[in-house]
Amino acid sequence: MAGLDLGSTKTCAVIAEVVGDLPRLPLAKVLGVGLAKNAGVRRGMVRDIDETSRSIVAALRDAERMAGVKVGAVTCGIAGEHVSARTSTGVVAVSGDEVTAEDVARVNEVARAVSLGRDHELLHDIPQEYVVDQQRGISDPVGMTGTRLEVEMYLVTVQSTAAQNLRRSVERARYRPADLVLEPLAASYAVLTDDERELGVALVEVGGGSTGVAIFHEGKIRHLASIKFAGTHVTSDMMQGLGVTQADAERLKERHGVAYQPLVDASEMINLPSTPSQGARQASRELLSHIIHQRVDEIFQLAQREFERAGYGGGRLPAGVVLTGGTAHLPGMVELA
Structure with a gap:
């Protein structure tokens, strides 16, 4: 594969x-x-x-x-940013004395049968929980006795x-x-444990063009969001702040970048790439770290707002936050978070 x-x-x-x-x-x-x-x-x-x-x-x-x-x-x-998610419910009558796999397939189909909006297609349909005769919190209802079967399903759609x-x-x-x-869902299977997903954890994937946020609780995905700021915006800030090209800004970020400014020695200097007209140039590594710090801090604040919007702010994520993605490799990311 x-x-x-x-x-x-x-x-x-x-x-x-x-x-x-x-x-x-x-x-x-x-x-x-x-x-x-x-x-x-x-x-x-x-x-x-x-x-x-x-x-x-x-x-x-x-x-x-x-x-x-x-x-x-x-x-x-x-x-x-074109990815969106919503919760949908489905209800069917159980065909016999107990719930069968066919009943589960029918109720899942009912939950999926919603208007996805213009130019969107279904990417994932993830059952959150099943309800049998008002008994909630059921993950697999097959074999249970009941007359009414409900499902709460998380639908993830993307722009067609x-x-x-x-x-x-x-x-x-x-x-x-x-x-x-x-991608945040795939990353969760690689870096999150079952215990983290059960307790409550947020996955923040800081990529190049966007930052993905996924919140898990009680073993299920509960919230998805995309933040439009990420690693390329850090690079753009360095280009403007230091007067260097995009390629040079990327190299400086990889070699000398630190996301948490207090970790940098204020007296340390680095050589800046320059054109013949600019001449030899230097800048303090603290200035470089300051530029990165400000943008990454903004990304983390926007992620925190997503936690609160989903109802998981104020310490409601016992397993904390897991950082992933290319930009997450920058030194100082954990300290700043």
């Missing part, structure tokens, strides 16, 4: 083999990985299909070379054009798009 993460700055590809105690405890054994620069995606939406396809080819070629296998189909991650352009980019790279998966 193969997976693709198409970000605003790079494309990541992974090829893995499913191992473990199947089907109870499947595990992924990573066989190969590949990275390639990508300038064809912005804020989760493909802006240049040819550039994105070239990036996909380069990343998967490296992953296939490392794994020693060729893949035909890939599962692609999708995220961005965004999904179609993503699929077209993969097809142009001569691969088959097997499925689309919401």
